Amino acid sequence: MTARTTYLDPAVRGALVALGAAAKKGLGEPGLAELVMIRASQINACAFCLDMHVGIAVDTYGESARRLALLDAWQEAGDVFSERERAALALTEAVTVLTDGFVPDEVYERAARHFTEAELAHLIGAIAVINSWNRLMVSRRIEPEGPAW
Structure with a gap:
């Protein structure tokens, strides 16, 4: 597959980088943010x-191969993921796949039981930014650069 274009306006890139950094910082758990980024990207x-x-999850946060392998099947993975992580992953899926309709109340309420109002706002920001990055990369057919990890 050949990239359609590798150009990305620096202002757009900068805005997304800033949003991502703010969302991760306010979430308080950068490792959790990486799980969210991976799940939306899947x-x-x-x-x-x-x-x-x-790569970031492994190198920076020591994420295990087992958890990464089970991330796509987190709902069936038993206690591999904490309740807080499971709530974040459920919200990630609901926000990412809006073609199924609005984010269900039960999914939002589940997340709200595990996150403060500010953390929840940052979590939704993290989900929004990775979905934006995914759409920018997929639409331009940008391939992985190769494992830095």
């Missing part, structure tokens, strides 16, 4: 973002 089939965020 749903959106963004190889570039998957490669990047798996």
